[in-house]
Amino acid sequence: MIFAGSLSPESQKFLNANSRLTKLLKVWRPPFKLDNEQSHILNGFGADWSHGYWWKPGRGKTIATSMHALNLMEDGEAEHCIVLIPPIITLNWFRSLSAIQHAEPGRHPTVTMYRGTPKRRKDLDLNAQFILMSYELFKRDFDRLDDFFKNRKVMGIADEAHKIKNIETDAHKACRFMFGERPFLMASGTPVSSPKDVFAYTRFNNRQAYRNLRHFEELHVKEYDDREQPLIWQNLDILNKNLLTNATYLEKPQRVEGQDNWRPIPLVYELDDKHLALYHRICDEQLVELENGNQINAVGAQRLFQTVQQVILNWAHFAGEEGLRPAGLDLCEEVLDEIQGEKLMVVANYRLSVRMLVQALAPYGAVGINGDMTYNQQMASVRRFMDDPKCRVVVLNPEAGGVGLDGLQEVCSEALFIECPTLPRQFWQALARLDRTGQKAMVNCRIAIANRTIQVSRHKKLLANDDLVTTVEGGSQSLREAIYGQ
Numbered sequence: 001m002i003f004a005g006s007l008s009p010e011s012q013k014f015l016n017a018n019s020r021l022t023k024l025l026k027v028w029r030p031p032f033k034l035d036n037e038q039s040h041i042l043n044g045f046g047a048d049w050s051h052g053y054w055w056k057p058g059r060g061k062t063i064a065t066s067m068h069a070l071n072l073m074e075d076g077e078a079e080h081c082i083v084l085i086p087p088i089i090t091l092n093w094f095r096s097l098s099a100i101q102h103a104e105p106g107r108h109p110t111v112t113m114y115r116g117t118p119k120r121r122k123d124l125d126l127n128a129q130f131i132l133m134s135y136e137l138f139k140r141d142f143d144r145l146d147d148f149f150k151n152r153k154v155m156g157i158a159d160e161a162h163k164i165k166n167i168e169t170d171a172h173k174a175c176r177f178m179f180g181e182r183p184f185l186m187a188s189g190t191p192v193s194s195p196k197d198v199f200a201y202t203r204f205n206n207r208q209a210y211r212n213l214r215h216f217e218e219l220h221v222k223e224y225d226d227r228e229q230p231l232i233w234q235n236l237d238i239l240n241k242n243l244l245t246n247a248t249y250l251e252k253p254q255r256v257e258g259q260d261n262w263r264p265i266p267l268v269y270e271l272d273d274k275h276l277a278l279y280h281r282i283c284d285e286q287l288v289e290l291e292n293g294n295q296i297n298a299v300g301a302q303r304l305f306q307t308v309q310q311v312i313l314n315w316a317h318f319a320g321e322e323g324l325r326p327a328g329l330d331l332c333e334e335v336l337d338e339i340q341g342e343k344l345m346v347v348a349n350y351r352l353s354v355r356m357l358v359q360a361l362a363p364y365g366a367v368g369i370n371g372d373m374t375y376n377q378q379m380a381s382v383r384r385f386m387d388d389p390k391c392r393v394v395v396l397n398p399e400a401g402g403v404g405l406d407g408l409q410e411v412c413s414e415a416l417f418i419e420c421p422t423l424p425r426q427f428w429q430a431l432a433r434l435d436r437t438g439q440k441a442m443v444n445c446r447i448a449i450a451n452r453t454i455q456v457s458r459h460k461k462l463l464a465n466d467d468l469v470t471t472v473e474g475g476s477q478s479l480r481e482a483i484y485g486q
Helices: 008-015 020-027 035-046 061-074 088-100 118-122 136-141 142-148 169-178 197-205 213-220 236-243 275-292 298-313 317-318 327-339 351-360 375-385 423-429 454-463 476-483
Strands: 002-004 050-055 079-085 111-113 132-135 154-159 184-188 221-224 232-233 245-248 262-269 343-349 367-369 393-397 414-417 441-450
Touching: 002 423, 020 111, 035 061, 035 245, 050 061, 050 197, 061 088, 061 136, 079 136, 079 142, 079 169, 088 111, 088 132, 088 262, 088 327, 118 142, 118 327, 136 169, 142 169, 154 169, 169 197, 184 197, 184 262, 197 236, 213 221, 213 236, 213 245, 213 393, 236 343, 262 327, 275 298, 275 317, 298 327, 298 454, 317 351, 327 343, 327 351, 327 441, 351 367, 351 393, 367 375, 375 393, 414 423, 441 454
Parallel strands: 050 184, 050 245, 079 132, 079 154, 111 132, 154 184, 262 441, 343 393, 343 414, 367 393, 414 441
Antiparallel strands: 002 245, 221 232
């Protein structure tokens, strides 16, 4: 369902023209066909300098904001776009943008991933169409960025825009300084946790709504508490209208009988350099041991795969050093931040991983369903996940929790496969914990892919519905390519 504010005059002209979106798609082609709602919104608002994409996870905020930015570039309103994103999903954004094709064969949007040491960042190309960076680096290198783009047509995209909803933060202030009079798009699945958040967003997408914070509070605060904080709010209809002016809201789709009711969302991320070095060392050791055997067979290949896959999440265990934090854990927390209060089913393939994740995600009330638990213990985890609002995470092993487990679909429609299943049936069985009778919403199925690891080849095999361990293709060289993600 779409809730949108009134169209700006620029957007009305955009809508009344011979579908500017059609013209844009003749120049820039997304990697998949836009759905009707995405197309309608881009037709209606794609000419706006500012827009709030308040779309629930899985609705396509990344491709929509990217196409919106490309439209402004085609119109001459912008030449560059700084995309502010959580660092763990930088590579995912890079791949998404790189999948957009230009009408000229072989041409794609130019993209710079702005990261690395200060020395390396100074050498990066800022002339690209899209510059991807974290909020932290945007603040840290603000003077350099401001100087470079001072006389250039630069716009901004704030992904996970709830990170700038506090007007007192440096991130919000930096965005205001850089993009206060420039095009700026915001995207968040759950933008508002307090009515005061609306003031922060309207400074970008509805800049005439309030003269200042005092004006905002005079209109919307009826009573303050003894600490002078807003206690009772008023005129919430005006507040809602102002939030949704030059903005749209897309709820998660409801299930439709006879259609696919789950959406795959690949999340590509990078391991820490030291972690990746450890992964490669263990891969080398395992290959040498395997190649010294009499024959490379399916059993040996499977043992190799089982070992190296566990290294991806269990960095501290394999390094023998407590406290090392794998990037996959950052990814889990980023997904929890994205879904803002909703529950999450995390699928991990190994008992060691399940135990680590339950412990690390304890602040989210995490419970586990593992093969070393009794049936009663597993059911206790299910009941807590279903009944306790503070329990936002269940981590399950697909063999232990992937068959016969019922009830999760009543409270959860968000999944993250943090470890790629060894067998396709494990994937389908685990997904069926949410995609089943009783589920009311589309299931967002995120599949984590640690770049330059075996998860790259496992994801390809999963898409092909193939089982890598039933055959050994090409001997040790094929195995080497698989575990190194080549």
